[in-house]
Amino acid sequence: MDAFVPPVTPVQARRKRSLLWSVRGPITRRQYLLLAALGLIVPLAGWWLLSEFGGVNKVFLPAPPDVLRRIATWWVDDNLASDIGISIYRVVGGWALSALVALPVGLAIGTFRPVQALLEPLTDFIRYMPAVAFIPLVMLWVGIDEGSKIAIIFIGTFFQMVLMVAEDVRRVPTAQIEAAQTMGATRMELIEKVIVPSAKPALVDTLRITMGWAWTYLVVAELVAASSGLGYAILKAQRFLQTDKIFAGILLIGAIGLCIDQMFRFLHRRAFPWLKGGK
Amino acid sequence: MSTSAKTKIAIRNCNKIFGEGEKKVVALQDANLDIAQNEFITFVGASGCGKSTLLRMIGGLETLSSGDISIDGHAIDGPGIDRAMVFQHYSLYPWLTVRENIRFCRQLKAHTENRSSADVEAASGRADALLNLMGLTASAQAYPNQLSGGMQQRVAIARALMGRPEILLMDEPFGALDAQTREVMHDLTCAVHKIERATIVFVTHDVEEAIYLGDRVVLMAPRPGRIDTVFKVPLPEKRDKNMKHSPEFLKMKLEILDRIRETSGMKTDLEQLEKLSALANS
Secondary structure, eight states: OTTOOOOHHHHHHHHHHHHHTSTTOOOOHHHHHHHHHHHHHHHHHHHHHHHHHSOOOTTTSOOHHHHHHHHHHHHHHSOHHHHHHHHHHHHHHHHHHHHHHHHHHHHHHHHOHHHHHHHHHHHHHHTTSOGGGGHHHHHHHHOSSHHHHHHHHHHHHHHHHHHHHHHHHHTSOHHHHHHHHHTTOOHHHHIIIIIHHHHHHHHHHHHHHHHHHHHHTHHHHTTTTOSSSHHHHHHHHHHTTOHHHHHHHHHHHHHHHHHHHHHHHHHHHHHOGGGTTOO | OOTTSOEEEEEEEEEEEESOGGGOEEEEEEEEEEEETTOEEEEEESTTSSHHHHHHHHHTSSOOSEEEEEETTEEOOSOOTTEEEEOSSSOSOTTSOHHHHHTGGGGSHHHHTTOOHHHHHHHHHHHHHHHHHTTOGGGTTSOGGGSOHHHHHHHHHHHHHHTOOSEEEEESTTTTSOHHHHHHHHHHHHHHHHHHOOEEEEEESOHHHHHHHOSEEEEEETTTTEEEEEEEOOSOSSOOGGGGGSHHHHHHHHHHHHHHHHHHTHHHHHHHHHHHHHHHHO
């Protein structure tokens, strides 16, 4: 066996490269952070360079400092805090209303086959209807006050949420349910003590993801006769060619969404410590 | 088990058909069997022989297409607390600690109606005793995800025993464990049978496991699923690892394996293989 000794260095060098690019291969924390930072900094730097030296008119592409300055003046002169507040209120309101209905309905669809037969095909159909197209109807039915904005966000998120909740509930392992049945659990006990606690981590994830979708419907919702909010500010800025304000609004919505997302992830880690263990 | 032992589970003319029309599959055809009180009976057979279906029917998790199953002379109607079941995997509640999993049935009305404070204390003592019996005392506060597969199955067995079921149904409970762990679990299961005095119905595809654990081995055959032969295991009641090398044990193992091959169509596969290799050699 020791008659042939392969050259050591080239083999090892090749190995190192192939590990990083192997499918689902390992990555060190350092490499991860480096790449993550790179992924954020490169587009930002690209944007800055393009706006400063790319010969693009600032009206079309404001530089990062312009956008920051705009956020500052917006905060001081134009009451940015209240725009943020009203937008968060609309998004969270529409999303919470949607969750309030979607959780029990999804639970019923995922638990009882007759309810699934009755509601799932209908929901599947409605969810492909564009939420934006409901605006005229919503204006007719709900009016043009706060209710209409919340209604648009509700329509945008509810039907997807129901189906995701139903799927989360269906993913509860049958063995967990059957074990409780052989221990004498009643139907209500199965739902309360097995299905809901078992599906809870997945449900929190569903709520987190649908919260993201709710934010994407904000601008659409604020098309409806709004006079405040981040989405409205973006639309108004377009009329006055305030590109920096458009940028500011979009970035702010992104940042708020990211914060809420991280809050959900934090909650998920704190609430379900039993998920750790790796088996 | 003597012939005069009281019949605990009576299976009469049981049929189970899945699907309808063209897709109809006979999962179990005309099964008849008496299982005695306190007996340890094992079902073995190739996949599709209906052994799990029959077990699930006893557990009330599967309905019967025709025939009936009765416990102590009463026909069963759905699951009941007299018949606890241990599954192959994914049956533990990962959000509960080991101790909470074992005590799970105490949260259910079926186990707590009319309970006195003495009863609550007894339950607490019972949980401790089961933790002890299963060697789980040190892991009582751990979550299932932190345990090995063998430990998880110990929790599942302890949880099933918590409600003092008269019948313990085990559906390939050690199928996902490695060979060494499985041996330990065999002796543990024998101890449980002795201490808890439950009637145990145990489904497996491992012939050795079936003989080592069972007072009787029920061999089942596929297409259609049916009971083929019932073997009485010629080993002393108290089992020992060394018995796996005894001539009686090996003879029975060969006999059962042969019969499984004959009934499951594997024999024709083997003949086909021999023909092919003969062709290749010529």
